[in-house]
Amino acid sequence: MILSGNANTSDPLSIEANEVHPRRVWETLADFKTSESQTRLNNYYKFMFVRHPFERLVSAYVNKFYKSYTDYFQIKYGRTIVKNYRTNPGKEALTRGHDVTFSEFVQYLIAHKSSESGPFNEHWRPMHELCEPCRVKYDIIGKYETLNEDSWLVLENPRLDQKVKFPPGLKKSTAYLVKSYLSQIPESQLIKLYHLYELDFKLFGYDFDVESDINGL
Numbered sequence: 001m002i003l004s005g006n007a008n009t010s011d012p013l014s015i016e017a018n019e020v021h022p023r024r025v026w027e028t029l030a031d032f033k034t035s036e037s038q039t040r041l042n043n044y045y046k047f048m049f050v051r052h053p054f055e056r057l058v059s060a061y062v063n064k065f066y067k068s069y070t071d072y073f074q075i076k077y078g079r080t081i082v083k084n085y086r087t088n089p090g091k092e093a094l095t096r097g098h099d100v101t102f103s104e105f106v107q108y109l110i111a112h113k114s115s116e117s118g119p120f121n122e123h124w125r126p127m128h129e130l131c132e133p134c135r136v137k138y139d140i141i142g143k144y145e146t147l148n149e150d151s152w153l154v155l156e157n158p159r160l161d162q163k164v165k166f167p168p169g170l171k172k173s174t175a176y177l178v179k180s181y182l183s184q185i186p187e188s189q190l191i192k193l194y195h196l197y198e199l200d201f202k203l204f205g206y207d208f209d210v211e212s213d214i215n216g217l
Helices: 034-043 053-066 072-085 091-096 102-112 127-131 144-156 175-182 187-196 198-203 210-214
Strands: 047-050 140-143
Touching (some): 047 144, 053 072, 053 102, 053 175, 072 091, 102 187, 140 144
16 A cells, blocks of 8 residues: 555555455556556566455454454345354344354355355455466465565565565464364364365475374364
């Protein structure tokens, strides 16, 4: 936002969250003609960031369902999850979708198997589908686990570090929560969940082992 002139500041930390999300702030490839999109894909500096699939999933659940700051996800997804994956759901839960458990969330994802069937919001859609690294030749694929170092590399390569600095120490890990949440689902579901995100694991160099993932990353 700073580099594109969409923020009246040089300090990333001063940008409010509600200023980042509006669609009007960003242009996407869909906003351009095919030839213009291709020109950008061929010539623009391109990067993406990935995260351990299970940590990303737990983070999405906690942020959107457990400690949700809005009822959007609870209404749009929570009510459906409660209706289909809870035995004898109460009237309030069916109306509000406010108390979805992690196990119910996982059952919902596994049942649909593919983001093509509709339930895969961008916060839990597999990264290889969201950013298409097999089609787009990214200059850098960074990782959340090395966010500070990789962000510096992104800015340093095109000398953008002279114009903006990535704020240090911003990375907030939910890795400590993963053990707790994965222990709530049986091994059979964990394996199915892995297969759902298998290509992300393989493409981005994340290991999967049933025993180690149940006991923590």
